[in-house]
Amino acid sequence: MSALNMPRADGRLPLYARLRDQLASRIANGEWSPGDMIPSENRLAEEYGVALATMRMGLKQLVDEGLLERRRGTGTFVKQPAFRADLFRFFHVHDVEDPDGPVIPESRILTRQEVDLPPEVKRAFGDDAGTRCLKLERVRLWAGDPLLFEEIFLRLPDFDGLMSLDPKEMGPLLYPVFLQEFGILISSATDELSFGTATSASAKHLALPADSPVAVIERVARNPVGRVIEYRRVHGRPERFRYRVTLGEQPT
Template sequence: MNELFGQRNHTPLYVEVRDTVLGRISTGAWKPGEMLPSESAIGQELGVSQGTVRKALDDLAAQNVVVRRQGKGTFVAEHTAERALFHFFHIETNANTRALPTNSQVYSCRRRKADKTEIDALKLDRDARIVEIKRVREMAGEPAISETVIVPAALFADIDKRTLNDVPNELYQLYEQKYGITVHRAVERVRAVGASDIDAKLLGKKPGTPLLEIERIAETVDGRPVELRVSRCLTEGRHYVSTIV
């Protein structure tokens, strides 16, 4: 027990430490890319031993909230292009090499009231407004993904077609750098659907062509959903990968 976390409670100390650190990261007191104070410094500040801080930080490292580098320090995780792609983009070629989206064309970006699905998925108020972004992404030089991205208008003040086409592929870097929103975790729901007339046209295929539909809800580190994304993908010569451990 110690002076900061107060009286008798049955929450382990390292959990309190972990949540304190997590809080500072999610409020932005410690920003992506920044180095945290050393283990002993945090321990001194919070009145716990270095070993307890270590356990707290190990937990956060296991959840990819921080990154530890021996000899250098502990850093708040950030969305490099590499992380965004390797961590969040799960399509690869049938030869099991990572397939990278090469190009992306935003053909629509508009603001409107959220519909019921969007309100549910993003936990919005009834009259909340959203930004709807539609784009086609290419892989290996061919249109491959027809994608609709929905974000709450309240969080993404000035986002527009031009902003988006300047930063073509890595939306999550844009979110982090321009809007201070770090996507930390996502749930993807995957279905097989037939291409609609619109999708068929965008992807240069016949209506009814089987497409992989990936619906993603992305959350920040404190669990707020901040993006709903539906991607319809051609999976000729490609597939979606998931590892079960």
């Protein structure tokens, strides 16, 4: 494959950036799955008809972005995604028996239905959004207490089969389900934090009085080529909210 004729490549980008996009597409399309070793730099450079240094620059971008990892003496691999309950970093929860361990909350899916695309979801999904999407409502609990209420919007027809999955077998995290059941890898997400007022649904499921203040998180999640896969709106109990940021270098 000639690099100058790579499909869907934006000719305005530097060649190494176009290579990065094409390699990311092969990950997104499932040609290389998490944990797979990809072909060597030499082989890829030959396949695309580019200089070895150019291919190395394209691969380095994917390594820097966390899509690939280099293993000394072995090769370059598609990085295994670290599925965690990242939204819980905004809330004060910890396991008494393992305070430094990962926070994995309980998850209960309340509803699943096909709906018209809300305007904010259509904006996030972009021009190829279509007119309908799959909407999930879910509550997240910690030690039996409701902490987050989530509205999750997913593309159709990408997730057509999700309606038939048994919620009890889906586990507490959705992204592993996306990968295992639908071959869709979530590689990045942007969370926007604000504060607002509970809706009737979030007040009910968070056991809050009507019109209570809530922490609001809006998430846009993307696959390796930057296509938006999920839009999520989260309401959280405000008394458990926390925000911590470190500025400057840490002492060693």
